[in-house]
Amino acid sequence: MTKPRKNAQILDQSTSVKSEHIRVPALQPNEHQGPDCRAVASVLSRVGDKWSVLVIMMLIDKPLRFNEMKRMIGGISQRMLTLTLRGLERDGLVTRTVFPTIPPRVDYELTDLGRGLALPVKALGQWAFEHRPEIEGAREAFDTRNGKG
Amino acid sequence: MTKPRKNAQILDQSTSVKSEHIRVPALQPNEHQGPDCRAVASVLSRVGDKWSVLVIMMLIDKPLRFNEMKRMIGGISQRMLTLTLRGLERDGLVTRTVFPTIPPRVDYELTDLGRGLALPVKALGQWAFEHRPEIEGAREAFDTRNGKG
DNA sequence: CTGTATCCGACGTGATACTG
DNA sequence: CAGTATCACGTCGGATACAG
Numbered sequence: 001m002t003k004p005r006k007n008a009q010i011l012d013q014s015t016s017v018k019s020e021h022i023r024v025p026a027l028q029p030n031e032h033q034g035p036d037c038r039a040v041a042s043v044l045s046r047v048g049d050k051w052s053v054l055v056i057m058m059l060i061d062k063p064l065r066f067n068e069m070k071r072m073i074g075g076i077s078q079r080m081l082t083l084t085l086r087g088l089e090r091d092g093l094v095t096r097t098v099f100p101t102i103p104p105r106v107d108y109e110l111t112d113l114g115r116g117l118a119l120p121v122k123a124l125g126q127w128a129f130e131h132r133p134e135i136e137g138a139r140e141a142f143d144t145r146n147g148k149g
Numbered sequence: 150m151t152k153p154r155k156n157a158q159i160l161d162q163s164t165s166v167k168s169e170h171i172r173v174p175a176l177q178p179n180e181h182q183g184p185d186c187r188a189v190a191s192v193l194s195r196v197g198d199k200w201s202v203l204v205i206m207m208l209i210d211k212p213l214r215f216n217e218m219k220r221m222i223g224g225i226s227q228r229m230l231t232l233t234l235r236g237l238e239r240d241g242l243v244t245r246t247v248f249p250t251i252p253p254r255v256d257y258e259l260t261d262l263g264r265g266l267a268l269p270v271k272a273l274g275q276w277a278f279e280h281r282p283e284i285e286g287a288r289e290a291f292d293t294r295n296g297k298g
Numbered sequence: 299c300t301g302t303a304t305c306c307g308a309c310g311t312g313a314t315a316c317t318g
Numbered sequence: 319c320a321g322t323a324t325c326a327c328g329t330c331g332g333a334t335a336c337a338g
Contacts, residue, residue: 017291036281039278039285040274041199041202045199047196047197048193048197050194053193054186054190090287090291090292091284091287092283092286092287092288113280113284116276117280120273120275124192124270124272126269127192127269128189128192131265131266132188135240136188137241138240139239139241141241142166142239
């Protein structure tokens with residue numbers, strides 16, 4: 001029973017930002033449920049998002065323009081940068097400021113909310129960095145005894 | 150039949166745990182790259198994973214058996230629980246203990262590494278919980294001014 | 299420069315059936 | 319009970335072309 005969303009419309013796959021970004025099914029059991037858990041999950045999914053954290057980290061220092069970020073990241077496509085920024089904007093984590101000049105200029109900047117999120121995310125990132133050897137070692141060990149046991 | 154997909158190639162889609170769980174492309178630019186960034190990203194992707202965090206949180210209190218967890222989560226399929234647990238095991242975050250009884254019994258338990266990860270994850274979760282209203286408000290506001298101006 | 303629209307392959311996820 | 323195998327299907331994400 002995959003939740004019936006509002007309406008499964010014609011697969012608007014373009015640059016719109018409609019999905020909740022994670023489809024949390026029906027967690028009905030005992031303790032790990034409720035709307036709270038669902039809301040938390042949707043935030044966590046943003047953290048796990050391929051680009052969002054990277055974008056947030058880049059914006060900590062100072063606001064940036066679209067192509068500045070695109071260049072800094074390097075591997076990202078225009079489409080995904082747009083989608084990522086729209087998602088962050090929708091969640092109130094970044095602001096989008098358009099300067100009606102020619103050529104157009106758009107600045108993206110972290111909100112206070114976004115800066116707040118950056119803190120626990122950085123803590124997590126630091127943990128990941130510090131324990132990187134253990135995790136990679138565990139992976140190799142697992143793959144070895146499991147791949148050619 | 151709008152999109153006949155005859156190209157359905159036989160992927161190894163079963164319960165193997167091969168991918169690095171995130172496919173970080175070629176980040177070659179200036180500062181947000183290198184193997185470090187890649188490793189951190191793979192950990193973050195696990196946090197963003199649909200079920201991993203939920204499983205970790207459940208295991209904090211005490212070890213659990215396969216079907217105990219399945220029942221507690223409720224919405225998860227057997228396959229995804231298996232895949233999630235295998236991924237966590239591969240990363241050295243949980244241990245898998247088989248008791249060769251009949252019927253078989255398998256306990257899953259957090260490692261020290263897993264318990265360590267739980268801390269920053271909980272901090273992040275708490276942030277998400279506390280700021281849930283702001284995020285949801287921002288989403289509604291965004292959708293309103295963007296969906297029906 | 300800053301996007302938006304579209305095509306298409308790859309991957310994630312659930313449902314189901316089967317095994318030890 | 320604890321998985322594994324297979325299939326179906328939706329979504330993600332890159333490449334490309336086009337627009338303001």
